[in-house]
């Protein structure tokens with residue numbers, strides 16, 4: 410039986426493997442992984458988005474079980490939040506929380522069949538090893554309204570390796586995004602050291618920018 414833990418998730422090698430992994434991980438993602446590792450990243454992204462004046466409607470990218478939308482609601486954010494994820498099992502967990510207006514099953518590495526309607530785009534934990542690379546960024550910009558505020562976490566381990574630095578510079582130089590700045594945060598809390606010493610100290614960059 411597969412070990413459904415962070416270690417396995419970060420070693421995934423393609424979309425089919427990723428989908429299969431989350432099919433089985435969805436049931437204990439919150440109670441096992443997020444609680445066990447004291448997963449702080451959704452709260453950091455929510456705070457960064459709201460701190461930069463983020464407004465709705467919002468699209469939560471790689472919404473998973475809905476932890477980021479829950480944090481936004483917990484911080485008093487009342488505007489509509491839609492979620493997109495390609496795992497139906499993760500989306501089923503998110504739906505149980507009643508924090509989303511709509512949940513859409515789609516692969517974010519392909520153009521999204523959504524109208525250009527979002528004033529905010531957020532994401533936690535989706536741009537990381539074994540998951541999604543910078544090729545998805547233009548698909549997100551295509552559903553954002555002009556001046557939309559974006560807050561995306563990108564794991565430090567893949568920031569340069571997967572080319573997020575170059576992709577965001579390129580989008581800035583092409584005039585597609587503006588006001589790019591980065592906040593570095595811890596992904597997990599102190600409890601993680603006892604669960605997964607290899608990843609307990611992981612850090613992420615939250616890329617904050619506006620769509621032009």
Ligand SMILES: C[S@@+](CC[C@H](N)C(=O)[O-])C[C@H]1O[C@@H](n2cnc3c(N)ncnc32)[C@H](O)[C@@H]1O
Pocket residue numbers: 424427431450451470471472473474475476477493494495496499515516517518532533534535540541
């Ligand atoms: C580590 S989880 C993060 C979930 C949630 N945002 C959180 O912080 O708990 C990564 C999510 O990205 C989704 N995902 C991975 N690749 C994707 C893709 N190409 N398109 C859409 N969703 C994807 C997975 O199904 C999973 O729910």
